Amino acid sequence: MNNHMAPAWMVSLHGGHSRAYCDHAKDDLETLIQTAIQRGCRVYGLTEHAPRIEAHRLYREEIAMGWTTETLDRLFSEYAAEAQRLSRQCADRIAILCGFEAEVVPEDRYAEIMQGYRQRLGFVYMVGSVHWVAGHIIDYRQEDFDAAVHACGGLERLAVRYYDTVAEMLRRLRPEVAAHLDLIRKCAPDESSINTPAVRRAAMAALEAVRETGAILDVNTAAYRTGKSHPYPAPWLVRAARDMGIPFCFGDDSHSAAHVADGIPRARDYLLEHGVRAIIALVPRADGLEKVEIPLV
Numbered sequence: 001m002n003n004h005m006a007p008a009w010m011v012s013l014h015g016g017h018s019r020a021y022c023d024h025a026k027d028d029l030e031t032l033i034q035t036a037i038q039r040g041c042r043v044y045g046l047t048e049h050a051p052r053i054e055a056h057r058l059y060r061e062e063i064a065m066g067w068t069t070e071t072l073d074r075l076f077s078e079y080a081a082e083a084q085r086l087s088r089q090c091a092d093r094i095a096i097l098c099g100f101e102a103e104v105v106p107e108d109r110y111a112e113i114m115q116g117y118r119q120r121l122g123f124v125y126m127v128g129s130v131h132w133v134a135g136h137i138i139d140y141r142q143e144d145f146d147a148a149v150h151a152c153g154g155l156e157r158l159a160v161r162y163y164d165t166v167a168e169m170l171r172r173l174r175p176e177v178a179a180h181l182d183l184i185r186k187c188a189p190d191e192s193s194i195n196t197p198a199v200r201r202a203a204m205a206a207l208e209a210v211r212e213t214g215a216i217l218d219v220n221t222a223a224y225r226t227g228k229s230h231p232y233p234a235p236w237l238v239r240a241a242r243d244m245g246i247p248f249c250f251g252d253d254s255h256s257a258a259h260v261a262d263g264i265p266r267a268r269d270y271l272l273e274h275g276v277r278a279i280i281a282l283v284p285r286a287d288g289l290e291k292v293e294i295p296l297v
């Protein structure tokens, strides 16, 4: 049953990963959408991970399941078709946005590849993420993060390179949403270790790229689920973004039905606490997506 009492700001623009298309997700796409309807979301963005086209970037779990880069490519096309079918089927109950989460690999040509997916598979928007730095995935396992630290010559250098990659990604891809801006925090041994002047300068340059490209900043609640006291991005980045006039959205980064809309009320309190009074939703219209401001109070 649709929960008509849910507030209008119960909107996620980043999430909807599902098990048929993502090795580390649970529950199928239809279940996630039904949950979003039950929890009163009026707009819900589906942003499955773009496939990796290089075999050395496959996750161990994918290899163990017998998946190849061809598998990922086929599943991604199937995801696009199923998301569009469910979007039409549920259109009277919820506005489902069919998008995807872009990757920054292969480093030399990801922009063309991601734009190609967008056009060929009919996605209406893109969430821009950096999960790979110096050839290693930075939000997956500690040992991969440690390998990235080693490859960059230290934690501070990794964090600077991460933010440099975010800024470059935003300019090359021009995604509608800038995902989990300070994801580099996830596996860092302690957050103060990457809060140095050089890292803060690089993070501010990434934020400047968000402003310049007009992206919406994802307030990503996955951080709560790993025990962090605040979502991505951290308070100082939220206040800086607010002062720069950068718009915000929520992302539940759901990888299961239990994650759908999870943490959004808490993230709303967080934004209010830091002086942000509204979010932006993307709403489908006949001629594309419209940015609609939704007050948080």
Ligand SMILES: [Zn+2]
Residues within 6 Å of the ligand: 017, 022, 024, 049, 255
């Ligand atoms: Zn994922």
Ligand SMILES: [Zn+2]
Residues within 6 Å of the ligand: 101, 129, 131, 179, 180
């Ligand atoms: Zn991500």
